[in-house]
Amino acid sequence: IMNLDGLSLNFNLLGDGLVVLGTAFYSLSVVITRLVAQDEDPIVLCSYQMALGGIGMLLIGALFGGGLDLLAMLPIILCLSLIYAVSYSLWTVLIKFNPASKVAIHSFMIPVFGVIFSAIMLQEQGGVNTLNLILALALVCVGILIWGKSSKD
Numbered sequence: 001i002m003n004l005d006g007l008s009l010n011f012n013l014l015g016d017g018l019v020v021l022g023t024a025f026y027s028l029s030v031v032i033t034r035l036v037a038q039d040e041d042p043i044v045l046c047s048y049q050m051a052l053g054g055i056g057m058l059l060i061g062a063l064f065g066g067g068l069d070l071l072a073m074l075p076i077i078l079c080l081s082l083i084y085a086v087s088y089s090l091w092t093v094l095i096k097f098n099p100a101s102k103v104a105i106h107s108f109m110i111p112v113f114g115v116i117f118s119a120i121m122l123q124e125q126g127g128v129n130t131l132n133l134i135l136a137l138a139l140v141c142v143g144i145l146i147w148g149k150s151s152k153d
Contacts, residue, residue: 030095030104037096046089050081105147112137 037045061068070077094103115137118124 026107027104030100033092034095034100037092042092042096043089046085046092049088050085105144108140108144112140 115133
């Protein structure tokens with residue numbers, strides 16, 4: 001729906017393909033997290049993930065010539081690190097003690113909030129047709145409601 005332009009479908013292999021690839025890897029990560037979290041403390045597991053991910057991003061940034069003014073960026077880094085640590089620790093605890101399918105369905109709200117917050121904060125002109133945007137977000141919400149209704153039966 002998001003890629004419809006009138007009656008033609010506008011699909012960008014790089015951008016849209018990476019979204020599909022990211023979704024596939026996310027699904028795989030939920031399963032792996034569920035398996036590993038059974039034998040590991042979820043907070044410790046999340047700490048390992050954050051440390052390895054941070055090291056990986058620093059290495060990639062350094063490889064491509066990036067720089068970091070740590071003193072100027074420290075408040076932002078600390079704030080984002082705290083948000084990330086709390087949210088993903090809670091997520092890992094939820095995945096450990098609940099079926100992955102019951103927890104993962106809530107991740108479908110990420111694009112809904114992402115689009116809403118992006119529209120509010122960025123106030124970009126042009127971009128995706130508003131009607132397509134509303135229809136796509138409504139379909140995501142309907143899908144979540146249908147899944148919730150069928151999983152209770």
